[in-house]
Amino acid sequence: MATEHATRFQPCYILRDSKIPCVIWCEDAVGYYGVPTVVFSLYILVPDIDNAANVLIERGWHLEDRAQTKFGNAQLGSAHHRLTPPIDETQNRPALSPGMEPPPPPSPSKIPVEPTTTILLPASEWNYTFPSIIQSFFPPLPELVDALIDRLLDDPLTDGMWNRLAVLIAYLYGYVPAVKEKSFADQLKYEHRQYHYDSLSGMASGTLPFIRHERKIRDALREGRFQLCDCSADREDESLFTDKVLARIRASMPSPFSPEEYEADKKREEEEERRQWADEDFSEG
Incomplete structure (x- = not known):
């Protein structure tokens, strides 16, 4: 069977x-x-x-x-x-x-x-x-990562295929401990090592700006026009580092409770608890 x-x-x-x-x-x-x-x-x-x-x-x-x-x-x-x-x-x-x-x-x-x-x-x-x-x-894991990165960076980005490729790569970086190590770059093709370093640097990997940026970096590495580094982009570039953008968006969204509403709601809950305790004491008496 x-x-x-x-x-x-x-x-x-x-x-x-x-x-x-x-x-x-x-x-x-x-x-x-x-x-x-x-x-x-x-x-x-x-x-x-x-x-x-x-x-x-x-x-x-x-x-x-x-x-x-x-x-x-x-x-x-x-x-x-x-x-x-x-x-x-x-x-x-x-x-x-x-x-x-x-x-x-x-x-x-x-x-x-x-x-x-x-x-x-x-x-x-x-x-x-x-x-x-x-x-x-x-x-083998390095060959899998290499091939997926290469295919993603070769993609014309004209349909949704790039999105699934980016998700597969993001899964590996998100769940596989070996891939999260900086030293994993040593097992990758030289032209993909900056992609690895940038993925660990805090860049918003898997986005179209990131893919276009990494394509240029890969091509430059192939042509000997770029030196490997911990991060290949300006950390103030909000198209690649989106944490500040997301923080501003969250800050602009209204809180479900204002401080005054929170305190008033908390006070109502406390008063309700005291009333229930008083009712229980009265019934026991």
């Missing part, structure tokens, strides 16, 4: 058995490193999406309309194949392939039990290079 994880990741086992490298991506990948996220379709990076799709089709998977594929709230317009699992007609549920092996290490919670819609993505378009020896279906 296939286990829950092995069932969801069934396409990975099929591809591996056919000598096709693959790596799990998106929510499943960040969830593997401790991010408490729900998962949706299963996204997989492969060297050639056509070859991988053909292997799955031979095992009963069905090629679906790519126009239906979403990446976050945006339509996924880049190269991919969308497949749904074979259906067990007797139980009207996805069928399991025989000989499933033990599952990989734990992944995110709330994983659907059955095989799910699988999205095959070309690894080259996601700036991911497969290692010579693949030890896991999950990408």
Whole structure:
């Protein structure tokens, strides 16, 4: 009997058995490193999406309309194949392939039990290079962060795809202890190290001004026109450091209670408590 994880990741086992490298991506990948996220379709990076799709089709998977594929709230317009699992007609549920092996290490919670819609993505378009020896279906943490940063900074920012990429990166910086360490930069590509330092500096990462700023910094690092530092922007730049802006907004919002109203309400509560105590004493007497 296939286990829950092995069932969801069934396409990975099929591809591996056919000598096709693959790596799990998106929510499943960040969830593997401790991010408490729900998962949706299963996204997989492969060297050639056509070859991988053909292997799955031979095992009963069905090629679906790519126009239906979403990446976050945006339509996924880049190269991919969308497949749904074979259906067990007797139980009207996805069928399991025989000989499933033990599952990989734990992944995110709330994983659907059955095989799910699988999205095959070309690894080259996601700036991911497969290692010579693949030890896991999950990408190493530095390679995951590198690839997501690169893809985000390459994004034209014309649709909502950038937003989901930014969220995935923010999840890693918010929940994975290793990524929060300044020294984690040593494991990243040189051109992404300033992104890391800036994310730890207090900048409002994940915003359009931040992404545009980091794109310029990355390009400058590639061209040798920039030196790494703790923070690449003026801390008075409120388009990148938004704490002061948010503080002003909060200060401008009316308090639900003025000091006078608070004291009057507190006094009414105290008087009500004294009245209740007096009533209890009278009834006991």
